[in-house]
Amino acid sequence: xxxxxxxIVVVGVGLIGGxxxxxxxxxxxxxxxxxxxxxxxxxxxARSLGIVDALGGxxxxxxxxxxxxxVAVPVAQTGSVLASLAPLLGESTIVTDAGSTKxxxxxxxxxxxxxxxxxxxxxxxxxxxxxxxxxxxxxELFRDRNVVLTPLAENxxxxxxxVRRAWEACGARVQELGIAExxxxxxxxxxxxxxxxxxxxxxxxxxxxxxxxxxxxxGGFRDFTRIASSHPEMWRDICLANRSALLAELxxxxxxxxxxxxxxxxxxxxxxxxxxxxxxxxxxxxLERGGV
Amino acid sequence: xxxxxxxIVVVGVGLIGGxxxxxxxxxxxxxxxxxxxxxxxxxxxARSLGIVDALGGxxxxxxxxxxxxxVAVPVAQTGSVLASLAPLLGESTIVTDAGSTKxxxxxxxxxxxxxxxxxxxxxxxxxxxxxxxxxxxxxELFRDRNVVLTPLAENxxxxxxxVRRAWEACGARVQELGIAExxxxxxxxxxxxxxxxxxxxxxxxxxxxxxxxxxxxxGGFRDFTRIASSHPEMWRDICLANRSALLAELxxxxxxxxxxxxxxxxxxxxxxxxxxxxxxxxxxxxLERGGV
Numbered sequence: 001x002x003x004x005x006x007x008i009v010v011v012g013v014g015l016i017g018g019x020x021x022x023x024x025x026x027x028x029x030x031x032x033x034x035x036x037x038x039x040x041x042x043x044x045x046a047r048s049l050g051i052v053d054a055l056g057g058x059x060x061x062x063x064x065x066x067x068x069x070x071v072a073v074p075v076a077q078t079g080s081v082l083a084s085l086a087p088l089l090g091e092s093t094i095v096t097d098a099g100s101t102k103x104x105x106x107x108x109x110x111x112x113x114x115x116x117x118x119x120x121x122x123x124x125x126x127x128x129x130x131x132x133x134x135x136x137x138x139x140e141l142f143r144d145r146n147v148v149l150t151p152l153a154e155n156x157x158x159x160x161x162x163v164r165r166a167w168e169a170c171g172a173r174v175q176e177l178g179i180a181e182x183x184x185x186x187x188x189x190x191x192x193x194x195x196x197x198x199x200x201x202x203x204x205x206x207x208x209x210x211x212x213x214x215x216x217x218x219g220g221f222r223d224f225t226r227i228a229s230s231h232p233e234m235w236r237d238i239c240l241a242n243r244s245a246l247l248a249e250l251x252x253x254x255x256x257x258x259x260x261x262x263x264x265x266x267x268x269x270x271x272x273x274x275x276x277x278x279x280x281x282x283x284x285x286x287l288e289r290g291g292v
Numbered sequence: 293x294x295x296x297x298x299x300i301v302v303v304g305v306g307l308i309g310g311x312x313x314x315x316x317x318x319x320x321x322x323x324x325x326x327x328x329x330x331x332x333x334x335x336x337x338a339r340s341l342g343i344v345d346a347l348g349g350x351x352x353x354x355x356x357x358x359x360x361x362x363v364a365v366p367v368a369q370t371g372s373v374l375a376s377l378a379p380l381l382g383e384s385t386i387v388t389d390a391g392s393t394k395x396x397x398x399x400x401x402x403x404x405x406x407x408x409x410x411x412x413x414x415x416x417x418x419x420x421x422x423x424x425x426x427x428x429x430x431x432e433l434f435r436d437r438n439v440v441l442t443p444l445a446e447n448x449x450x451x452x453x454x455v456r457r458a459w460e461a462c463g464a465r466v467q468e469l470g471i472a473e474x475x476x477x478x479x480x481x482x483x484x485x486x487x488x489x490x491x492x493x494x495x496x497x498x499x500x501x502x503x504x505x506x507x508x509x510x511g512g513f514r515d516f517t518r519i520a521s522s523h524p525e526m527w528r529d530i531c532l533a534n535r536s537a538l539l540a541e542l543x544x545x546x547x548x549x550x551x552x553x554x555x556x557x558x559x560x561x562x563x564x565x566x567x568x569x570x571x572x573x574x575x576x577x578x579l580e581r582g583g584v
Contacts, residue, residue, distance in 0.1 A: 126508060126510045127510060127511070128510070128511070128512070129511070145510065146507075146508055146510070148508070185504070185505050185508050186508065188495075188496050188499075188505050189496060189505055189506065189508055189509040189510075189513050190508075190509070190510065190512060190513065192492070192495075193492060193512055193513055193516040193517075194512060195552060195556075196488060196492065196516070196549075197512075197516060197571075198552075198567060198568050198571040198572075199545065199548045199549050199552050199567075199571075200484070200485060200488065200545065201571035201572075201574050201575050202548055202567055202570060202571045202574070203480075203484075203541075203544055203545045203548045204480050204481060205570075205571070205574035205575075205578070206570070206574070207480075207544075210574070211578075211581075212477070213477050213480050213481055214481065214574070214578045214581075215438075215578075215581070216418060216438055216440070216477050216478065216481055216482075217481040217482070217578070217583075217584065218418045218419060218420070218437065218438070218481075218482065218584050219419070219420070219421070219584055220420070220482060220485055220486060220489075220518070220519040220522075221481050221482065221485055221584075222583060222584050223515040223516070223518050223519070224485045224488070224489060224515070224516050224518075224519060225485075225575055226512070226515045226516075227512040227515070227516060228568075228571045228572060228575050229572050229575050229576060229579075230512075230568075230572070232565050232568035232569040232572055233565065235564075235568050236561055236564040236565045236568060239555075239556050239564055240556070240559055240561060240564070243556055243557070243559065246556055247553065247556060247557060249495075250549070250552075250553050250556070251553075252495055252499075253491065253492065253495045254546075254549065254553075256491045256494055256495045257488075257491050257542070257546065260487060260490075260491055260542075261539065261542045261543075261546075264487075264531050264532070264535055264538055264539060264542070265535075265539060267532055267535065269528055269532060272527075272528040272531055272532070273524050273525065273528045275490060275491075275494055276490050276520075276522075276524035276527050276528060277524040278494060278497075278498070279489075279490040279491075279493035279494045279497070279520045280490075280493075280520060280521050280522070280524055282493050282494070282497035282498070282502070282506070283493050283497075283517055283520050283521050284521060286497070286503075286506045286507075286509070287521075289503075289506075289507070291509075291514060292509065292510050292511055292513075292514050
């Protein structure tokens with residue numbers, strides 16, 4: 001049987017793009033996979049690691065006969081990548097992305113692609129590690145993870161279904177959300193915790209004697225701050241792209257923290273216990289429902 | 293060779309007390325280990341799991357011939373446990389504890405034990421998991437972890453050395469700190485992150501549709517909030533016991549968060565990048581120095 005996608009182009013062959021390529025190959029869904037990106041040395045590493053079969057450029061030779069293009073670059077670059085791609089796409093090429101925010105990406109896509117935005121199916125694989133680059137890619141990254149699609153009114157149902165099948169072949173659970181809903185949910189469960197973790201490391205490490213403080217940190221600190229080893233450029237872009245939802249979450253979180261601070265200040269043991277117990281119960285229920 | 297501690301009494305046979313017992317047995321440092329605690333059913337489980345050899349009570353038969361007593365109970369109970377122990381201790385019994393805060397524990401010990409506080413060597417194994425109870429105990433919990441002793445002026449050097457050897461036999465790195473220094477450091481690297489994690493789960497889960505939000509959480513959220521599955525009573529006690537240091541950390545963290553919020557609000561990409569990059573570098577340097 002022929003692969004569903006005879007030719008796939010991955011723009012940005014890092015953790016996400018590289019893992020997508022490896023997973024589709026492993027699933028037998030991909031014919032030829034071509035890597036495109038900013039940095040020639042990164043692309044060469046992706047080829048030598050066997051993640052992509054060949055390297056291409058932002059040109060008709062690379063793009064006009066592609067069945068599927070995944071754009072997996074920091075969200076601030078998505079607009080310019082789509083603007084370059086749009087005039088080069090073949091008749092049957094579907095484009096999707098892996099951006100962690102969708103409102104800004106869709107706005108950029110509309111502005112960059114004009115009528116061709118109909119071929120762009122916005123997506124977001126909710127998976128990752130704190131590592132980046134092609135060396136960090138592995139085919140199981142998306143297994144049992146959520147991938148959200150936020151289809152556009154202009155998208156053909158067949159194109160949405162095709163992108164869905166690609167992610168399902170990677171082992172992901174594919175769900176659809178509205179664009180604003182996606183951005184609101186991700187601000188709470190992903191963008192806010194990343195920002196909090198970066199802030200904690202900064203708060204502890206930047207003080208005089210910070211190294212000594214850090215030397216007494218244990219497993220709780222390590223796990224809490226794991227995401228503070230994430231890619232600074234990617235997270236800067238996400239914060240700015242999803243600014244209003246993130247600000248709302250920061251404000252809401254600040255209120256919880258103020259209330260908690262007040263419980264500590266006035267020594268309200270019962271209120272502290274209730275808050276901690278509720279949080280523990282909520283987290284344990286989430287783990288029981290499947291967690292991640 | 294006879295074990296260094298012919299009889300050890302562990303008061304509170306949960307994650308910490310149970311792991312201490314298992315580790316000392318594995319190291320051949322313990323003769324007989326007797327468990328004491330509030331809940332008969334917990335003690336029975338500890339015995340049936342082979343963590344302790346026998347069960348005892350707060351009585352002379354249990355305590356007067358003990359070489360070492362470890363008090364491993366939530367910090368708010370330490371004072372009353374020490375008050376009960378003090379009149380029952382034998383001439384050569386050394387007492388230590390595993391409390392996460394030291395200022396309040398030492399104050400309680402002085403008030404509870406009078407002159408016998410000389411036999412109390414305050415300690416804190418900086419290790420744990422989000423699980424609790426004897427089932428969670430395992431002998432490797434303290435391996436390569438920091439254990440802090442905050443000796444008192446009254447302590448005999450030989451007693452401090454004896455407690456040090458016990459923890460070193462568990463595989464721990466033993467260090468000494470001043471009491472206030474310990475509490476300041478732990479407020480930053482442990483108590484603050486726990487509070488932040490509890491607050492995040494509460495913030496996300498308690499809203500309308502919180503379950504749906506949680507269903508899109510991924511590995512970052514899981515690891516960030518792991519410590520929010522910790523024991524609510526233990527953490528309530530720690531927050532209150534180390535109140536002033538924790539309030540100072542909450543204030544300092546709040547300032548970092550306010551600054552970060554302002555960078556997001558005004559779209560200051562360079563400042564966000566710098567903060568994230570510094571945090572990542574600091575965390576990675578910590579990992580390179582050994583991390584945990």
